[in-house]
Amino acid sequence: MPTRWYRERKKEYYYKAAKKEGYRARSAYKLLQIQKRYRVIRKGNLVLDLGAAPGGWSQVAAQHEAKVIAVDKDYMDPIEGVHFIQGDITEQSTIQKIKENGKFDAVISDISPNISGNYTMDQARSIWLAENALNIAMDTLKENGRFVCKVFVGEDYPKFLKKIKENFRMVKAYSPQASRKSSSEIYVIAIGFKGRKEAI
Numbered sequence: 001m002p003t004r005w006y007r008e009r010k011k012e013y014y015y016k017a018a019k020k021e022g023y024r025a026r027s028a029y030k031l032l033q034i035q036k037r038y039r040v041i042r043k044g045n046l047v048l049d050l051g052a053a054p055g056g057w058s059q060v061a062a063q064h065e066a067k068v069i070a071v072d073k074d075y076m077d078p079i080e081g082v083h084f085i086q087g088d089i090t091e092q093s094t095i096q097k098i099k100e101n102g103k104f105d106a107v108i109s110d111i112s113p114n115i116s117g118n119y120t121m122d123q124a125r126s127i128w129l130a131e132n133a134l135n136i137a138m139d140t141l142k143e144n145g146r147f148v149c150k151v152f153v154g155e156d157y158p159k160f161l162k163k164i165k166e167n168f169r170m171v172k173a174y175s176p177q178a179s180r181k182s183s184s185e186i187y188v189i190a191i192g193f194k195g196r197k198e199a200i
Contacts, residue, residue: 025056029178038189040146041066048104050089050133051111058082069101090132106146107137123154147190164190
């Protein structure tokens with residue numbers, strides 16, 4: 001079991017690396033590690049980044065020569081090659097603005113709930129946000145598109161994973177090295193969207 005000292009040191013490592021390399025958040029390294037393993041973003045892709053602020057994942061996607069549509073409730077400072085929509089992904093008005101950009105090659109989501117400290121509640125809210133992200137992905141992805149989504153593991157997780165497996169040809173659960181060992185977060189990597197079916 002990693003010690004708290006080790007976990008904090010690892011957290012500090014990615015925090016310092018982000019500062020040094022110009023990323024807005026240490027979470028950028030999670031997407032870089034996902035990208036290295038699964039190549040979810042490709043040159044010339046149209047990518048939707050849900051829960052984008054402060055912009056670490058959008059930076060990574062733009063660096064891979066994708067055109068990025070970033071969405072968040074909070075304001076995000078501009079990034080070259082990224083179009084920002086300020087709005088709540090659970091609201092129809094925001095979803096409509098997303099759809100105006102056409103079909104996406106990849107939808108990526110690093111959304112987390114506001115942590116309350118009550119894990120059962122936080123995990124349920126994490127799944128709820130992830131389901132909203134999945135519905136948007138299923139509405140806006142091109143056939144054979146890719147979906148990356150963070151969730152907290154818990155009792156609702158297997159059911160959510162089953163929904164993704166029904167709609168994508170390859171689904172993997174992955175914990176990037178940049179994730180804290182103590183964290184219950186996992187990233188679901190879904191490749192090969194089968195095409196839109198009924199909403200979940």
